[in-house]
Amino acid sequence: MYMVKSSPKTLYYMAMYFSKVSYMCWHFLPQAVREGKCQYERAFGKSSKELFEAIYRSEEDMTNFIHFMDSTWNICGKDIVEAFDLSEFHTVYDLGGCTGSLAKQLVSTYKESTVTIMDLPKVVQTAKKHFVTDKEQQIHFLEDFFNDPIPEADLFIVARIIHDWTEEKCIKLLTKVYQSCRPGGGVLIVELLLNEDKSGPVISQLFSLHMLVHTEGKERTPSEYTKLLTDTGFRDIKVKVFGKMYGAILGRK
């Protein structure tokens, strides 16, 4: 079910990414801990100044990564979209929504909603060509969330985005989201959550190191996410911990 490439629940691409990319960066864990930074340059000789240029080093690397992203939500996307009742949010933006895997789960649960994905141009191109069919008319695409204006909407999804970036960039993005959010609208953060005292779960701790060796970010506790949201203007923060991999946090404007 999980290892065969053609299975609807395949984790083949995740295994390939971990063994071909993550493993190479983990090799430099001591340096990452000492320097507090990503190890792409040592592992692949590619500067990580533009993080996703390093992650998408080649067409093959990009395709593998976005397949890996896609596969997660085929397995646990339903839990995420049902964590809160999202039926009142009709215009939804999935920022860094990649192939549209979570967007598909959302529109299949909430028939009245449309989702626009904002992602980097080459991801958008590949997603349109290979992942989203013409039948999925509730799904649209736009580009760069850091540099382009984010249009007004009822709900913004930021799944596995905040954990990629520095505090400063997270604040910049969430402030933009707050400004584009309609009054009464919301933001849904989806991430692996650490216990408040950071004593676990082991999977979140491991992923926090994983983020250290190959991104600018880290995993956080529910109160750290709550603070990021309240600092950028959101209120009525609700947290849903499933006891599985990912948790969800909803903030309102």
Ligand SMILES: C[S@@+](CC[C@H](N)C(=O)[O-])C[C@H]1O[C@@H](n2cnc3c(N)ncnc32)[C@H](O)[C@@H]1O
């Ligand atoms: C860790 S992946 C998460 C993908 C997806 N949200 C998910 O949970 O499967 C981060 C995503 O952010 C996208 N991304 C990175 N920089 C971006 C930018 N400036 N504007 C839009 N998307 C960006 C990447 O291409 C990638 O799809």
